Each structure stands twice: as structure tokens, then as C-alpha cells.
Amino acid sequence: MSHHIIWTTIGAILTLSIYSFLYKDNPFYKFAEHLVVGISAGYYLVIYTFNFIVPNVARPVFGLELGGEAIRFAGLEWWMALIPGLLGLLLYARFFPKFAWVGRWPLGIYVGGYAGLGLSPVMQARVLQQMEANALPLTSLTNILLVVGLLGTLIYFFFSMRHKGVLGVFARIGIVFLMVGFGASFGYTVMSRISLLIGRVDFLLSDWLHLAGG
Amino acid sequence: MSWYDKLLQVDRRWIFLAIGVAVVVPFFVPLGLPVIVTEPVQGLYDAVESIPPNDKPLLLSIDYAPATLPELEPMALAILRHAFRNDVNVIVMTLHPAGYGLAERAVRGVAEEMEQVEGEDYVFMGFTPGVSAPILGLGVAIRNVFPEDAYGTPLDEIPMMEGIRNYDDIPLAITLAGWSAAEAWIYFAREPYGQQVGAGVTAVMATDYYPYLDAGQLQGLLGGMRGAAEYEVLIEREAKGVKGMDSQSVIHLLIIVLIVLGNVAYFAQRSARRKMALEDA
Amino acid sequence: MDRFPRILLIVLTLALPALPLFAQVPPPDIEIAAVDSVAPAPVTGLRAHDYVDNSDAGDKIELTWELSADDAAGASDVVRYEVFRSEIEDAPGDSVGFALAGFERFLDTTAEAGTPYYYTVLVSDGTLLSSPTTTGPVRGVSNFFQPSRTSVLVLALVFFVLVLIFTRLAERGADLFVRRIPGLNAIEEAVGRATEMGRPVLYVPGIGEIDNIMTIASLNILSHVAKITARYETPLIVPTARAVVMSAAEEVVKQAHAEVGQPDTYNPDNIRYLSDAQFAFAGAVNGIMLREKPAANLYLGAFWAESLLLAETGFEAGAIQVAGTAMVSQLPFFVTACDYTLLGEELYAASAYLSKEPKLLGGLKGSDWMKILIIALMALGIVLNRLNASWFVEFFHTQ
Numbered sequence: 001m002s003h004h005i006i007w008t009t010i011g012a013i014l015t016l017s018i019y020s021f022l023y024k025d026n027p028f029y030k031f032a033e034h035l036v037v038g039i040s041a042g043y044y045l046v047i048y049t050f051n052f053i054v055p056n057v058a059r060p061v062f063g064l065e066l067g068g069e070a071i072r073f074a075g076l077e078w079w080m081a082l083i084p085g086l087l088g089l090l091l092y093a094r095f096f097p098k099f100a101w102v103g104r105w106p107l108g109i110y111v112g113g114y115a116g117l118g119l120s121p122v123m124q125a126r127v128l129q130q131m132e133a134n135a136l137p138l139t140s141l142t143n144i145l146l147v148v149g150l151l152g153t154l155i156y157f158f159f160s161m162r163h164k165g166v167l168g169v170f171a172r173i174g175i176v177f178l179m180v181g182f183g184a185s186f187g188y189t190v191m192s193r194i195s196l197l198i199g200r201v202d203f204l205l206s207d208w209l210h211l212a213g214g
Numbered sequence: 215m216s217w218y219d220k221l222l223q224v225d226r227r228w229i230f231l232a233i234g235v236a237v238v239v240p241f242f243v244p245l246g247l248p249v250i251v252t253e254p255v256q257g258l259y260d261a262v263e264s265i266p267p268n269d270k271p272l273l274l275s276i277d278y279a280p281a282t283l284p285e286l287e288p289m290a291l292a293i294l295r296h297a298f299r300n301d302v303n304v305i306v307m308t309l310h311p312a313g314y315g316l317a318e319r320a321v322r323g324v325a326e327e328m329e330q331v332e333g334e335d336y337v338f339m340g341f342t343p344g345v346s347a348p349i350l351g352l353g354v355a356i357r358n359v360f361p362e363d364a365y366g367t368p369l370d371e372i373p374m375m376e377g378i379r380n381y382d383d384i385p386l387a388i389t390l391a392g393w394s395a396a397e398a399w400i401y402f403a404r405e406p407y408g409q410q411v412g413a414g415v416t417a418v419m420a421t422d423y424y425p426y427l428d429a430g431q432l433q434g435l436l437g438g439m440r441g442a443a444e445y446e447v448l449i450e451r452e453a454k455g456v457k458g459m460d461s462q463s464v465i466h467l468l469i470i471v472l473i474v475l476g477n478v479a480y481f482a483q484r485s486a487r488r489k490m491a492l493e494d495a
Numbered sequence: 496m497d498r499f500p501r502i503l504l505i506v507l508t509l510a511l512p513a514l515p516l517f518a519q520v521p522p523p524d525i526e527i528a529a530v531d532s533v534a535p536a537p538v539t540g541l542r543a544h545d546y547v548d549n550s551d552a553g554d555k556i557e558l559t560w561e562l563s564a565d566d567a568a569g570a571s572d573v574v575r576y577e578v579f580r581s582e583i584e585d586a587p588g589d590s591v592g593f594a595l596a597g598f599e600r601f602l603d604t605t606a607e608a609g610t611p612y613y614y615t616v617l618v619s620d621g622t623l624l625s626s627p628t629t630t631g632p633v634r635g636v637s638n639f640f641q642p643s644r645t646s647v648l649v650l651a652l653v654f655f656v657l658v659l660i661f662t663r664l665a666e667r668g669a670d671l672f673v674r675r676i677p678g679l680n681a682i683e684e685a686v687g688r689a690t691e692m693g694r695p696v697l698y699v700p701g702i703g704e705i706d707n708i709m710t711i712a713s714l715n716i717l718s719h720v721a722k723i724t725a726r727y728e729t730p731l732i733v734p735t736a737r738a739v740v741m742s743a744a745e746e747v748v749k750q751a752h753a754e755v756g757q758p759d760t761y762n763p764d765n766i767r768y769l770s771d772a773q774f775a776f777a778g779a780v781n782g783i784m785l786r787e788k789p790a791a792n793l794y795l796g797a798f799w800a801e802s803l804l805l806a807e808t809g810f811e812a813g814a815i816q817v818a819g820t821a822m823v824s825q826l827p828f829f830v831t832a833c834d835y836t837l838l839g840e841e842l843y844a845a846s847a848y849l850s851k852e853p854k855l856l857g858g859l860k861g862s863d864w865m866k867i868l869i870i871a872l873m874a875l876g877i878v879l880n881r882l883n884a885s886w887f888v889e890f891f892h893t894q
Contacts, residue, residue: 022230025785033778040772047311052343094742103742107705110739114706117346121401123647125431129405131869132891133429135876147877154870157840159673160863178838185421186827188437189803192285192417194237194465195439198458199284201237212241281774281800312772354552382604393799418800418824 012208015200057085149177216486218479229472236468240460247463249456254427255444258388258412258434262293265385267301271378273352273387275399276317277309282392282416287320288442288455289390289414294324296449298335303374305384307339307360309348309395314341318364333372340364345395349402353381353409381409386433390414396423400431414441535573535618536564537625543614543633546602553608553637558601563618563625566596572620578603579615584631588615606635646891657864662857671856673848678817681835682716682845685791685815686723695730695765696720697789699805701796701820702736702776705743709821712846713796714740714747716819719849720793721751725760733766734783736776741768777801781808794818794833795842798825806832819845 017032060081087106093099134150136143152174155167163171205212215223265272274293278286297304308317321338330336339360342348351359356378362368369375377383387409389399396413403409410433415423417438426432436445439462442455538560546555558578566573573596580603581588594601606612613631617624665671689696698720700713717733724731733748735741745766752761769779781804784792792809794802795818802818802825809816810832818829819837829836837845840862847855872891879887 023227030782033775033782036772037770037775037779040770040775044311044771047314047341048343051311051341056343091739091742094745107739107743111706111711114346117350118401119651120644120647121405123651124405124644125401125426127650127869128646128891129429129431130425131873131876132888133425135873135880135888137880138877147873150873151870154866158863158866159676159840159844160860161672162674181421181823182827182830185418185824186831188417188421189824189827190469191440191462191466192438192800193803194462195285195417195458196282197233197237198439198461199454201241201461202284202454202458205238205241279773281772416800422824 008208012204015204019200057081057088061085148173152177216483218482218486221475221479222483232468233465236464237461240464245460245463247460249440249443249447249459251444251447254424254435254437255441255448256434257427257432258414258436259296259445259448261386261410261412261433262296262302262388263300265297265300265302268303270383270385271303271305271374272297273305273307273384274321275307275309275387275389275391275395276313276320277389277391277393277395278316279310279312279392280316283316284454284458285416285438285442286390286392286414287316288439288453289436289445290317290320291324291453292442292445292449292451292455293388293390293414294321295328295451296445298324298328298330299449301335303334304336305339305356305375305378306336308341309345309398310391310393311341311343314364333367334374337369337372337374338364345398346402349398350406353403353407355380381407384409386410386412388412388414390436392416392419400426404431417441532623534623535566535620535625537618537628538563538576538616539628541614541616541628541630543612543630545634545636545638547638547641547643553635554604554606556603556606556612556614556633556635558603558614558616558630560599560616560628562597562599565618565620574619574621576601577617577619577624579617580606581613581615582610584613585629586613588613593619608635608637610634643892653868654861654865658857658861660857661860661864662853665853665856665860671860673844673856673859676837676841676845676848678819678835678837678841679845679848681817682720682793683723685793685817685834686720686727686729688815689790690724690727690729692790694788694790695732696724696791696793697780697784697787697809697814698731698733698793699780699796700733700735700740700744701794701798702773702801703740703797704737705739707797709797709842710740712843713819714743715846715850715852715855716795716842717744718747718751721748722755725752725755725757728757728760730762731765732783732787732789734769734776734780735767736769736771736773738768741766773799773801774804777804780805784808784812784814788812788814790814792816794820794829795837796820798822803828803832809833 014032014035017028020026021029060077087109090106091103093102134146136147138144138147152170152172154174155170156163156174156178158167158171161167202212262272272293274290274297276286276290278290294304294306304321306317306321308314318338318340321336324330325332325336332338340363342359348359356375357369360369363372381387381403387399387403389396389411391413392415396415396419399411399413404411411431412433412435413423414436415438417440420435420437420441423432423435423437427435436442439455439458443452443459444455446452446455540561541558542560543556543558545553546557560576563573563576575596576594576598578591578593578601579588580591591603591605592601601616603612603614611632611634613629614633615627615629617627619625661671686696698717700717701707701710703710705711721731723729731748733744735744745763748766749758749761749763752758770776780801783789784805785808792805792814794805794816798805798820799822802820802822806816806818806828816833817835817837818833819842820826820829821839821842823839826836826838830838843855844859847859876888876891879885
């Protein structure tokens with residue numbers, strides 16, 4: 001029996017085990033659930049180790065290849081690999097209650113660094129470009145609806161005043177547009193879930209059982 | 215028990231069974247329903263079509279995981295077929311750890327099918343960790359992010375990478391993602407560098423990306439398996455995307471019927487309860 | 496009528512239909528030139544300057560010129576403009592590319608920063624070349640500031656100033672009004688119900704990373720929920736999908752127990768890292784719901800496709816559910832399957848409202864007034880477009 005048939009059959013059995021939950025919770029579902037949790041943890045550990053830790057920290061700092069070599073000390077690149085590596089290790093300080101506070105430093109650098117990195121691009125992409133694109137001439141029904149919906153939604157999320165009077169009217173318009181939007185999004189999501197189901201059924205019928213053309 | 219109570223209390227496993235049948239039957243009895251191409255998909259097709267052959271490469275970032283495979287893999291295969299058909303070189307990479315195997319499978323499968331040569335027609339860079347850092351890094355120098363391809367060959371030894379330094383040498387970057395990586399390409403490639411970006415996302419996320427499409431921040435957008443099916447129609451190579459559309463349409467009709475029935479039963483029940491409350495009063 | 500809505504109403508009624516911003520100019524047709532024995536006329540007004548772009552490393556020089564007299568006029572036989580570059584004056588130099596007929600611009604992207612170059616442009620009709628037009632020396636310079644991003648700088652500064660002002664006011668005890676969000680009552684009601692039934696509360700802070708703003712807001716609300724559960728000795732289970740988030744959640748819950756004087760009731764086993772993988776995490780949380788049967792499920796943070804899996808299972812299990820996320824695509828599921836939902840920014844507002852932390856309040860008020868500014872700017876843009884003053888909208892153009 002070829003490897004392909006074996007692995008396809010294992011995949012099919014696990015697929016059916018997960019789907020058995022639709023009838024009721026059972027040991028097959030539990031087994032498949034725990035298996036996927038365990039395998040994903042192990043897989044991600046390997047991927048992150050060999051694609052992240054080894055090339056970015058271990059190799060530059062220790063000059064180690066898979067076979068192992070003597071430790072080398074080198075210039076700027078060495079320090080640029082060592083310092084972030086040490087900061088990452090400091091996160092494990094939380095296992096030692098007396099030194100747990102040390103772990104807040106790398107966490108702060110991580111959160112602050114990513115916040116700063118994203119500030120300008122996000123301001124551009126989500127605010128400025130959108131403002132430019134939505135300052136539309138009110139010459140068509142589509143444009144009017146878009147501008148009214150945009151204003152209503154912005155006002156709904158205005159927290160500094162109670163939603164009364166004209167503000168309340170715009171907020172109610174906003175929530176109507178929001179709900180219409182949610183409905184469209186829900187429809188899209190139903191489509192997405194059905195697509196995943198179709199994908200699995202295709203796998204079972206075409207790749208495993210060869211009953212339908214693949 | 216009245217009809218509306220029975221309807222509202224139907225065991226949901228009957229509904230699961232009905233949906234199961236609705237998925238399976240079109241696989242054996244294809245309906246051949248037409249797939250109409252929409253503007254967002256046409257936009258992405260036109261963007262890929264406008265890349266000159268044997269010149270600068272298309273960058274395809276296959277950022278999906280097995281969970282979103284049915285929606286996004288058909289897109290990857292269709293875009294690769296389109297590019298290779300037009301003799302456009304392709305750089306394939308991934309930002310998702312689980313995407314390595316899927317990206318490799320996609321590019322190698324299509325390359326073998328269309329007799330494309332690795333290193334001359336396509337290059338597979340593999341996985342790089344992080345999201346914002348590698349996307350920003352590619353704008354400075356590709357070799358800073360990927361000094362070598364996934365198999366250890368330095369980029370300077372790969373014929374198709376000669377003269378390809380950064381985003382200035384990439385006419386279009388397409389991301390296929392079921393998570394926030396798609397947005398990250400807009401923030402960190404499009405906005406800082408002006409890189410032209412296209413996206414293929416799951417249908418769940420598609421509504422989030424229409425504002426970017428309308429503002430011109432995306433060249434085109436493929437939404438879910440339907441988007442993949444439309445692209446397959448455009449490249450005249452129907453595959454899993456189109457194949458799934460019959461089942462998709464049948465199930466959507468079924469769900470609409472169930473929603474209508476559910477609402478009719480709900481309002482009938484509410485009306486009956488109001489009447490009973492008035493009579494009791 | 497309050498002053499604000501009156502102003503808004505006036506601004507909105509002044510927004511009138513506008514004419515199109517730009518007229519579309521079709522690209523020039525490219526014609527094959529007829530063969531003749533006369534060289535085309537050279538370009539005039541050739542200028543070269545350092546090109547400031549999005550990632551300026553000083554390696555881009557832009558050339559502009561006035562079209563050859565024979566381009567689409569005169570002999571009408573121009574095919575393209577050949578561009579040559581040299582580091583020595585009056586030397587022929589190497590070809591760096593070309594621009595097609597009708598184009599008055601060329602961007603050299605291969606220059607070295609700091610190196611002086613001389614550029615020569617020759618007009619070609621396919622067989623003959625014009626006399627050369629040269630300019631230089633010009634150097635590429637790595638620029639410190641990108642002028643097309645001025646609007647980003649201005650708006651960012653305005654936002655920072657607003658946030659700083661409101662944060663200072665909050666720190667000084669000023670009464671900054673934030674309207675009450677209905678979903679907040681629901682959170683406390685849900686925790687109360689779990690306490691009455693003697694069953695745990697399940698708090699899912701989403702599957703976003705610690706740098707995700709929704710995760711941070713969720714951890715603030717977790718602190719509030721943890722204090723209530725600690726006070727009533729109700730078990731609080733917090734499953735996480737990211738190791739760093741688990742680390743932060745442990746800190747938050749432990750701190751909450753300490754603040755209400757119940758450090759001994761803190762159970763670290765209830766703060767669990769399950770899996771990075773999205774659906775593995777959802778499956779594991781569903782398992783917790785079915786086995787440990789929490790009476791209240793709180794989903795607050797960043798969620799993706801697993802949201803409906805979680806909410807549906809919780810609904811089936813009969814728990815009271817309160818959700819809050821700014822992931823627009825997931826809100827429909829939470830609205831359908833949960834008893835109360837905090838929509839979008841309400842999650843951040845709840846975080847500020849509950850904690851009364853000056854920084855959070857300052858951020859919330861700052862972003863509120865930024866919204867007013869954005870509305871006003873957009874309305875102004877619509878009005879100015881009507882008056883053909885497109886410079887205003889162009890100020891926000893960053894590409």
C-alpha cells in the first residue's frame with residue numbers, strides 16, 4: 001500500500017471523527033481533537049525552532065550548524081542577534097516568582113516596538129486613504145448612502161455624548177447601516193463555511209474514495 | 215404541538231443531514247451553473263495580465279494554513295497557472311509556518327504541470343517568521359529577508375533573481391491569506407513603498423477588504439472559493455473552484471429556504487402567544 | 496439643540512455636489528515612425544533632480560524634459576527617448592533605460608547615493624538619434640523627510656496632542672464623560688449568575704497576539720472581571736492561544752486577587768495555554784465548555800473564524816454569553832449567538848469605562864474628537880471639491 005493511500009486514509013478517518021461531533025460528543029471526536037492540539041503544538045515548535053531560533057539567534061550567536069561547531073565571537077551582527085535573544089529568554093523569568101518582574105521589560109519593548117512600527121502605515125491606510133476615497137461628490141444615490149452611512153457609523157461610536165436629539169438620530173442610522181453590514185458579512189461567512197465543507201467532501205469523495213472526478 | 219413549534223424544535227441533525235446531501239449530490243450530478251466574473255476579480259486578473267513576460271517577477275505570498283485550504287489553494291493554483299501561461303516569473307514565499315508545505319506543493323505541482331524550470335521561471339523562498347518585519351524588509355532588499363531560497367541556494371546564483379533587488383523590481387505582490395497577513399501587506403508594502411498589492415482572502419474576511427479595494431489600495435480582490443472560481447473562468451482552466459460552485463449554490467438555496475421557514479414559524483409562534491396572552495387577560 | 500449637532504448639521508447641509516476632481520487624460524498613442532533621413536528634434540528643458548520617494552535611499556534620480564518638437568507634432572516620428580548616464584562630464588555614458596514617445600519623465604532607480612551623475616537624453620525615431628541634450632551634475636540624496644507624508648505627520652501630531660490633553664485632564668481628576676455601554680451591565684450580570692449557580696466563568700481573551708490592541712483592551716476588562724470573581728470566590732477559567740498572552744493574563748488575574756485581598760484563592764491552573772493553532776484552540780475551548788460547564792462565557796478580544804464555533808457551543812451548553820470584539824467579520828456571529836455584544840470600539844470604551852484609568856480615558860476621548868475632526872475634514876473636502884479646490888483632498892494623498 002503506498003504512503004499516499006495510507007496518509008489519505010488517516011486524513012479521511014480523522015475528518016470523519018471530527019464530523020461525528022455533529023451527532024454527539026464521542027471518544028473518536030475527543031481523540032481527534034487532542035491529536036490535532038498535540039500535533040499542532042509539536043509542528044509549530046519545530047517550525048519556529050528551525051526557521052526562527054536557529055537562523056536568527058543560534059546561528060549568528062553560536063555559529064552552530066546542525067553538526068555543531070566551536071563558539072565564535074563576531075561584530076555588530078553578533079550583538080544584534082544576542083541582545084534580542086537574551087530579551088526573549090528573559091520572558092521565562094516568570095517561572096521564578098522572585099524575578100518575574102524582569103519579564104516585563106522584553107514585553108514592553110515588544111508591545112511598544114510593534115505599536116510604533118504600525119503607527120504611520122495604519123494611519124495612512126486606514127484613515128488618510130479612506131478619507132480621501134470617501135470625500136465623494138453627493139451626485140449619486142450610492143455616494144449619498146455611503147457618506148450618510150459613514151457619518152452615522154462614526155457618530156454611533158462617539159462616546160463623549162449621550163445619543164440624544166440629532167446625535168441620537170444619526171446614531172440610529174449608524175446602527176441600521178451596521179446591522180445591514182453585519183448581515184452581508186454573515187452571508188459571506190456562511191459561504192465561507194460551506195466552502196470549507198465542500199473542500200472536505202471533495203477530499204473524501206475524490207482524493208480518498210475516487211468516486212467523483214478530482 | 216402546532217406546526218410552528220415542531221418546525222422551531224426540529225432536531226438540528228436533520229438540517230446537518232440535508233446540508234450533507236446538498237453538498238454531495240452535485241458532485242455526482244453536476245448542474246453546470248454559470249460563474250459570472252465580478253469587478254474585483256477582473257481587477258486582479260488584469261493586474262497579473264499586465265505584467266510583461268520574461269521581465270520582472272510576480273511576488274506570490276502563500277500565507278494560508280490547512281484550515282483555509284479549500285478556499286485559498288484554488289486561488290494559488292489559478293494565479294500560478296495564469297502567470298506561467300504568460301511566461302511571467304514568480305517568486306513564491308510564505309509568512310505562515312504551516313504554509314511552507316502548502317506553498318511548496320502548490321508551486322511545484324503547477325510548475326511540473328506547465329513544465330516550468332525552478333530558478334529560471336520560479337523560485338520558492340520558503341517561510342520567514344514575523345509579518346511586518348519581512349514585508350518591510352523586502353522593500354529594502356529581498357536578500358536581507360531571503361539570502362537564499364528554501365533549498366539553500368544563494369539568491370545571487372539563481373538566474374531569474376538577477377537584478378531583482380526589492381519592490382522597485384516587483385510589479386505586483388499578491389497575498390493569499392486567511393488571517394491578518396493580507397492587511398499587513400497593505401500597511402507595510404503598499405503604504406510605505408507604493409508597492410502594488412492584490413489579495414485573495416477567505417469569504418469571511420472579504421467584506422473587511424472592500425474599503426481598501428474602493429480606495430485603490432488593492433489592485434484586485436478574490437473572496438473565497440467563489441473568487442477562485444471566477445479566476446479559473448478567466449484563465450479558462452476550470453478546477454476545484456468551479457467544481458465547488460454547484461454545491462455552493464444548492465446549499466445557499468437550501469439555507470435561504472430554511473431561513474424563510476424559520477422566520478415564518480417564529481412570527482407565527484409569536485403571534486399565537488400574543489393571542490393567548492390577550493385571551494388569558 | 497446642543498451646540499455640536501447644530502454645527503454638524505450646518506456643515507452637512509453645505510456639502511453640495513462637486514465636479515469630478517480630475518479629468519482622465521488618455522495615454523498617447525504609440526505610432527511606428529516612417530523611415531526618413533532626418534533625425535528628430537532634441538528635447539529641451541532637461542532637468543534632473545533627486546527623487547524623494549517612499550523608501551528613499553538616495554538611489555533614485557528623476558529626469559523631466561519638454562517633448563521633442565517632432566513628438567506628435569512636426570515630423571511626428573519620435574519612437575522613444577533614450578537615457579544615458581555618466582559620472583564624467585561630456586562622456587557618452589551607459590544606457591539606463593528609455594521613455595516612450597509622449598512621456599516627459601524618466602526615473603533612474605539604479606543610482607548610487609552621493610555620486611554625481613551627468614544625464615544625456617537622445618530622441619530616437621527608430622533609426623536615427625537626435626543631437627544630445629545633457630544635464631548635470633546631480634546627486635541622489637537619502638532624505639530625512641518625505642514631503643508627501645506631511646498629512647500623516649500633521650494628523651498623528653493632532654491625535655497625540657488630543658490624547659495628551661485629555662490624559663492630563665483625567666489625571667487631574669476632571670470629570671470626563673463617557674456614556675454607559677449596555678453590554679457592561681451584562682458582563683456583571685453574567686458573572687453574578689455564575690456565582691449563584693456555583694459554576695465557573697469562562698473568559699476567552701481572543702487569539703490575538705499581545706501586541707494586538709484588542710487583546711490589551713480584553714486584559715483590562717479581565718482585570719475587572721477577575722476582581723469580581725475573586726471577591727465572590729467564583730472560579731475563573733482563562734484559556735489562551737498565545738504563550739505571551741497567557742503570561743500577561745496570569746499577571747492580571749494574580750494582581751486582581753491580590754487587590755481584593757484574596758491572594759490565596761488565585762489558581763494558576765485556571766490560566767491555560769491551549770494551542771497556537773486556531774481550530775485546535777477552538778476545539779479545546781469547546782471541550783472545556785462541555786466538560787467544566789461554565790455558566791457564563793465572556794468572549795472579549797480578537798477573534799477570527801473560531802468565533803462562531805465558540806459561541807455556538809456555548810449557546811448549546813446554555814451559558815449566558817457576552818462578547819466584544821473589533822473584528823468586524825466576527826461581530827455578526829456574536830450578535831446572533833450571544834446575549835450581549837460590545838460592537839467594535841465599544842470594547843475599548845468598556846476597557847476605559849471600567850478601569851477609569853487616565854491613559855485609557857485620555858485615549859478614548861482623544862479618538863472621539865479625532866472622529867469629529869475626520870467628519871469635519873471630509874465635509875470640508877466635499878465642499879471644496881464643489882469649488883474646484885482639489886488641493887485640500889490632495890493634501891491627504893500620500894502615494
